Amino acid sequence: MAFEVAPEVQAALSENRPVVALESTIIAHGMPHPQNLETAQALEQIIRDHGAVPATIAVIGGDYKVGLSAAELFVLATEQDVMKLSVRDLPLAATQRRHGATTVAATMRLAARAGIRVFATGGIGGVHRGAETTFDISADLTELAETPVAVVSAGAKSILDIGRTLEMLETLSVPVIAYRSDAFPAFYSRESGFAAPVRLDTQLEIAHFLKARWELSPRGGVSIANPIHPADEIPAAQIEAQIKAALDEARKKGIAGKETTPFLLKRVNEATAGASLKANIALVKNNARLAAEIAVALSAQ
Template sequence: MMASLPLVYSPEVDAALAAGKPVVALESTIVTHGMPYPDNVETARAVEAEIRSRGAVPATIAVLEGKIRVGLDAETLDRLGTMTGVMKLSRADLAFALATGRPGSTTVAATMICARLAGIDVFATGGIGGVHQGAEESFDVSADLEELGRTSVIVVAAGAKAILDLPKTLEVLETKGVPVVGYRTDEFPAFWSRGSGLKAPLRLDSASEIAAFQKAREMIGIEGGMLIANPVPETDEIPAVRMQGFIAASLASAKAAGISAKQVTPYLLADMFERTAGSSLKTNIALVMNNARLAADIAKALKA
């Protein structure tokens, strides 16, 4: 079956999987839609280096030339970082990019699908998508939540992006049977901020405990993903009370500009960068690095 899939592994990832070594999947939207060049490529390389330093192998995933690339060499990563017209892929259009040969970067949902196909159990990201503000009228709900409900990959994130409706996001995750585990915290983190005022449904304090939980789920046949909510380090956070005003202003700006669908999150993140004088991006990078470290530790624990 694996031979028939449109997967192309980098030599590093191929060797790691063949040897049963821990591998951590990484999305590529941070490269194409998250920040400008060369910051995007430099950040991606730094995250990969952080995973290697913890004894695991990074596998950044993207769609290029009609193939799912699992692990990108330096030249390909640099090329992706300067490309224009790259699709932002989710479940609905992942196969479209493969069929048409269009280049595409992977969101949380698409990365989970590709990681599962590639035999990778753990994925590190910044924050998941979720229920958008005003979704009761717009019905704007990220496909990330549906994917977490169906695809068996552990996702390490700093909660959901704080621009979202976090209470509704947690409700949808509960409905879909997704375990939401606060890592060393009883409070659900809010991306740039360590706390949201919302209780994390579950708590675990070590990578080995997370691995044991996942193995127990597999043993009794429970499918679907798991969200590990890992707060940004205290020294890097922007307190929620400070972020609330920025978020409200940014959401109002997006509504006035008629921004919708897949353009909402990139617009809001760029707008927040301007409103916070760049501090939101610094925190974003710090939380991604923090998630990469924990994901590597979980990947190793799963192999123990």
């Protein structure tokens, strides 16, 4: 096994130029082909267009990769047996020489090892609905408490218990910032029904916040919630019925653990006739844009 940073990414890091990490689960498990590959390529281009270097992260043939080639992106988008990797799964993929797509938590871990401080994703994981009996809580939250990476997302995924997710983030001392919003967003929706813990309105303010955060302590990340654009959103009241139906189906089929989120996203997309996939693509592009702008501001500090 090897830990490989792409030459372009390593050069940018060595020269203190802005770099933005991207996860790979969205490619292998979050979207159907060919939208997954098209989105992955578009995200990298958006980051370049806004002055930063993209670093999509994955495990390829057992090797940890920070920055992927076009051929490696294609493998993740088309292969059927790509593992879904949280942090605990990384050594297994390495020892078995497998391909693996990294979740938010695993992407954070590998990004931090490479020295990348800003990461764009769709939505963070969190406390699942019914966690009081299932104890299903994403490792994304504990990774945010440990790893010094700023995660730009559209908030917590709508399929989660967002109130409990925010409470858990508070318990773990993870700062939560909403960009230009008084409300905490819920992935497809601009408002979750919960207030944002902190509102900041400029990329420079966020960069100053991150600098102050890590000067105080090098440990722990920051969640930056970037609401989906109004023209692209699906209001919470409109999509909640489809989410509940997908959750009921998952319970009846005994789907749990790492298989839950891909199953729910697929079912919600089917129930909305593709509207949720369209919103997902729009929001992750919006997050990539903001992440690049924050990385540019942070590198200038």
